[in-house]
Amino acid sequence: MIELPKDLRIESRKKLPEDLRFLVEKYPRETWEGHANIGDMARFWLQRHDMFRELSGMLQKSVGDYREGLLQPPEFARWFAPRLRFFLQQLHGHHEVEDLHYFPVFARAEPRLQRGFDILDSDHHVIHDALERNGETARAFLMALQQDDDAKRFAADAYADENARLIEMLTRHLYDEEDIIIPLMLDRGEESLTG
Numbered sequence: 545m546i547e548l549p550k551d552l553r554i555e556s557r558k559k560l561p562e563d564l565r566f567l568v569e570k571y572p573r574e575t576w577e578g579h580a581n582i583g584d585m586a587r588f589w590l591q592r593h594d595m596f597r598e599l600s601g602m603l604q605k606s607v608g609d610y611r612e613g614l615l616q617p618p619e620f621a622r623w624f625a626p627r628l629r630f631f632l633q634q635l636h637g638h639h640e641v642e643d644l645h646y647f648p649v650f651a652r653a654e655p656r657l658q659r660g661f662d663i664l665d666s667d668h669h670v671i672h673d674a675l676e677r678n679g680e681t682a683r684a685f686l687m688a689l690q691q692d693d694d695a696k697r698f699a700a701d702a703y704a705d706e707n708a709r710l711i712e713m714l715t716r717h718l719y720d721e722e723d724i725i726i727p728l729m730l731d732r733g734e735e736s737l738t739g
Contacts, residue, residue: 617689
């Protein structure tokens with residue numbers, strides 16, 4: 545992993561540097577859906593990202609509902625645990641495929657984006673650590689549901705804080721990744737990138 549300057553790290557980055565935005569300026573988001581080169585891979589990529597956004601929102605809402613007393617501990621645990629496990633596993637697998645296969649192929653196709661792929665790779669390492677912390681904090685939270693009210697409240701607060709940090713980083717990462725990858729697919733055509 546390349547060490548990034550603070551302003552490019554996922555924890556503090558507000559947007560991609562201008563020198564990496566040349567393709568998204570050529571192919572802005574509002575043109576993606578109707579573009580002739582939008583194909584199955586780009587659609588799948590965007591669907592996966594939308595799934596991660598939706599799941600993270602659902603998990604965050606369920607914790608909020610629990611904290612507000614709208615869900616009782618057993619009901620919350622039954623709903624929350626399998627969805628969190630699915631979310632963490634899917635996100636880890638998605639990043640692994642990107643790091644090992646797609647990012648190297650895409651970086652070779654457009655060398656001017658190499659720094660962008662280095663940034664995305666760095667994001668993956670930081671997000672991986674956040675996923676680990678999220679899983680550990682979630683396990684502690686679920687175990688605390690069997691304890692007294694103070695333990696439940698403390699564990700719910702700790703998980704909510706950890707989850708909020710993860711979602712903030714994930715939201716930034718997904719957006720930036722789309723701004724690099726989807727315009728590249730539109731510019732080159734998917735077959736030239738994967739064939």
